[in-house]
Amino acid sequence: MPETLRLLQAGAGGMGRAWLRNIKQNPDVVLAGLVDLDVPLARAAADEHGYAEVPVAASVAELAERTGAEAVIDVTVPAAHPAVSVDALLRGLPVLCEKPLAESVRECLTMVAAAEASGRLLMVSQSRRYxxxxxxxxxxxxxxxxxxxxxxxxxxxxxxxxxxxxxxxxxxxxxxxxxxxxxxxxxxxxxxxxxxxxxxxxxxxxxxxxxxxxxxxxxxxxxxxxxxxxxxxxxxxxxxxxxxxxxxxxxxxxxxxxxxxxxxASGPAVPAEIGTGPEEIAGSLAEFVQALRTSSTPQTEVHTNVVSVAMVEAAVRSSASGVPVRIADVVSAAYAEAIETTPAGVLLEVLRSWSSVQQVVGLPEKY
Incomplete structure (x- = not known):
């Protein structure tokens, strides 16, 4: 990987502006382009943050090749995450996606399939880990x-x-x-x-x-x-x-x-050891860059992050039904729905290749 990672950012709203400031402060990355469906909004956001020379467009497709981008930061609204991130992955670009990965576990699984099909990293920015x-x-x-x-x-x-x-x-x-x-x-x-x-x-x-x-x-x-x-x-x-x-x-x-x-319970208390690493979204970006440089697996790589989304979906279902809900049942149902709704093509082929969706996302199979 080059010394400085060239990034395309998708999303220029409030959170997108926070990411623009974050990119500006990180010497390991440079903004190559800014994408938003509202192109004038993208132009204004880029200019406000000192990126007057950076090109803007309405889609990743318009900027991916001509900017020499090497990765994408997906800061679009959650409903757009699957389309934006999958498109970037299938173009050969690794993606750091804002949380939540998607609005449903079903969509999360298609994003896992895209990461596997492309062989590119898809990481989720769970900023409160940092x-x-x-x-x-x-x-x-x-x-x-x-x-x-x-x-x-x-x-x-x-x-x-x-x-x-x-x-x-x-x-x-x-x-x-x-x-x-x-x-x-x-x-x-x-x-x-x-x-x-x-x-x-x-x-x-x-x-x-x-x-x-x-x-x-x-x-x-x-x-x-x-x-x-x-x-x-x-x-x-x-x-x-x-x-x-x-x-x-x-x-x-x-x-x-x-x-x-x-x-x-016995013995001296363990003192808190406070580190000096970057925090919040700066921590997410630093781990993303490190993962690409070293081919290591970040803690919020897409496969494992599906379980966090499943926790939310299971909690909502439990509240609606009044009974406990198994996380594995939520994932299994989402997998069946993904198989049924994903159009024929490489993503469906990857989904069908999984012998156990629980194993794919890291859930204990004995339950």
Whole structure:
């Protein structure tokens, strides 16, 4: 890989602008082009961030070859992720895609198929994995041994306006994937099932369910309990949530921002070791570049990230049905739907080649 990676960015909205600033600050990458369906918006965003000479267009196809792009950052709206990322992959371009990977597990599986068909990396930017104090928390949990219980309390009161306030499940679908995904990293195993109840308090300014309680059962017996609300004014938590983990050897807590604290059942407490690496989306981009340089597998490579989306989908189904939902059942149903709806071609061929979709995404097959 060249010393400086030439990037095409797709998406020039609010999050797209955050990524433009991120690219500007990273010496290992350079912006080769900016794509948005609203081309004047793309031109304005590029100019505002010091990219007056960078070409803009309405599609990756228009810029991929003539700019010499070597990778794509997909910062489009979630509904557009499958089309944009799959197109880039099949053009031979590795992709770093904003979370969530897609709006459904079915679409996620077609994106996995595209990555396999192209032989190119598809990584998801789960930016909340890249907090220095959060990584220190994970380090302390590793020292405590197998985690028996993990909990996250998330309480915020944002007034977004727009589409979020009209969604049927705004908290679960738009926010909770951050905490669900992080729970997988912290526990170090995969979720098996979830029981969830979502609801909307009387005072909520959201049309859909802005609060939820979910209990996930993990392989190995651990439980992850999520209690969240987007209409909880006063004494709000960090955007990362407030965390507590316990094992036979002790307990660790993290407020989502500050250094975590641990107390051992016996012996001295393990101090928090705070690193110096890049955080949030800067951390995502740094790992993406490193993965391309070394041919290593990043922690949020597409195959494994499907499970985080499946956690969200399973929680929504559980709330609607009133019963626990197995993660493997969600993935299996999505796979059957993907086989049925994917047009004939290379993606369908890859999907049909899988002997076990659970094995493909890393779920324990014994369940």
């Amino acid at each position: 907090f220095r104090t959060g990584e220190a928390f994970g380090g302390q949990l590793a020292g405590l041994g197998p985690i028996g219980s993990l909990s996250c309390e998330f309480s915020k009161a944002p007034r977004f306006g727009g589409f979020r306030e009209q969604m049927a499940e705004p908290l679960l679908v738009d926010m909770a994937i951050h905490q669900f995904d992080l729970a997988r990293k912290l526990i170090g195993s995969e979720p098996l099932s979830v029981y969830c109840e979502s609801y909307n308090p009387d005072w909520s300014w959201f049309a859909g369910n802005a609060a939820a309680d979910a209990v996930f059962r993990f392989d190995g017996g651990a439980r992850f309990v999520f209690t969240g609300s987007w209409c909880a004014p006063g004494l709000e938590t960090s955007w990362n949530g407030r965390w507590r983990a316990s094992s036979a050897d002790g307990t660790a807590i993290w407020d989502g921002d500050s250094a975590p604290v641990v107390e051992n």
